[in-house]
Amino acid sequence: FGTTTDSEVIGQLIALSPGPTWVEKIRAAMARLEGAYSLALLTHEALYAVRDPLGIRPLALGRYNGSWLVASETCALDHVGAELVREVEPGEIVEIDRNGLRSYLGRVSPRQAFCIFELIYLARPDSRFSGRLIYLMREAMGAELAREHPVEADLVTGVPDSAIPAAIGYARASGIPFREALIKNRYVGRTFIQPDQRMRALGVQLKFNPLPEVLRGKRVVVVDDSIVRGTTTPRVVRLLRAAGAREVHLRICAPPIRWPCYYGVDMATREELIAAHKSVAEVAAWTGADSLGYLSVEGLLRAVGLSGSRFCLACFTGDYPVPIPEALGKYVLEAPAAR
Ligand code: SF4
Known part of the structure; x- marks a missing residue:
């Protein structure tokens, strides 16, 4: 590891997970992760927003001038004049690229547990x-x-x-x-x-x-x-x-x-x-x-x-x-x- 942040553990896990696409890698990593995480991941092609299956921490999707935004709190959207579209659902993977936004099921949980x-x-x-x-x-x-x-x-x-x-x-x-x-x-x-x-x-x-x-x-x-x-x-x-x-x-x-x-x-x-x-x-x-x-x-x-x-x-x-x-x-x- 190159840092002391726990986020790097997740980054490494996703990068090393099996799968031909980023969505499949993220899904494979989610199967192994337990606990609270709200992620915004940037690759060369796309932005991914990922929320843990229990939905412990917040994560919101916004829209501004035809672009999508991801924020850990909705007030951040207000500050840039963006409109709140919805929360990222617990266990959801959102993929945003030049073709628009797609939603995938990352991992199912029998319950929710927002903090x-x-x-x-x-x-x-x-x-x-x-x-x-x-x-x-x-x-x-x-x-x-x-x-x-x-x-x-x-x-x-x-x-x-x-x-x-x-x-x-x-x-x-x-x-x-x-x-x-x-x-x-x-x-x-x-x-x-x-x-x-x-x-x-x-x-x-x-x-x-x-x-x-x-x-x-x-x-x-x-x-x-x-x-x-x-x-x-x-x-x-x-x-x-x-x-x-x-x-x-x-x-x-x-x-x-x-x-x-x-x-x-x-x-x-x-x-x-x-x-x-x-x-x-x-x-x-x-x-x-x-x-x-x-x-x-x-x-x-x-x-x-x-x-x-x-x-x-x-x-x-x-x-x-x-x-x-x-x-x-x-x-x-x-x-x-x-x-
Ligand atoms: S409710 Fe308490 S134990 Fe649960 S995530 Fe929040 S601070 Fe932690």
Whole structure:
């Protein structure tokens, strides 16, 4: 291998697979691949778009000025003025060349398992899934949270940026006003995917600045998208209290994350996941919040408005769509220096 990216493994596998055409090579490779992948492959003659049979990650087809486009999120099509035609189907191979677009069945799966974490956090809110705008799904998650975990408070705020739509949804459903109370430093990246604990801690410190004039003396509901390791959340609670919040009530628009992801989301090992080892009451005490409420799996599915049979929910339920050997750690394929 010439790189350290896992995409190269797939490229090599396809190149070495048997078959007289690229479609047959890709199909042969798909028969051997397990897990999450959305691929855009370019040969001298054609562009191929390929989605894993479970449809774990998104992949969209667009059209602009008579040309076809492939994007991992639909918002990318909007930016170039392209029209969303449809999603690439789970297990589908799309071939696009100068004669147009052809669709082939790459591999059949008895079930689908789109990553529900895309809808909670990963995808941009201006993307669409199954024809629905993700921003509106997140608002609905906040509204479900307000129904499941009501509390008396003076204002609702969200941890920017990804939890803002859910905070607006919570505010609307509860009748408590929404206010921005944390300002995000836009030059710092996402904290849970920073490589080590020191960098993550520094990231939180640099990431948010609270507004004391908004918070002073107030009972605050703060909505966040998830609690992974529990690194960020206590710091956010401390920031809000230091800026004068009288009470801090945490509301999380995901259920407790108790299982690691083996399908491409670099979250944490099971040992690092706070909800894998602590009860909800213990997590609440750890964060320093006055109360903590997680959205239930049922509430999450009501908010997205689609059947649970279409989704991977494994980080909440441990029910992996592809069997995971118990002894397999998430670092099993990493070189020691990269861990
Ligand atoms: S385990 Fe969680 S993050 Fe990973 S694909 Fe499934 S739902 Fe997404």
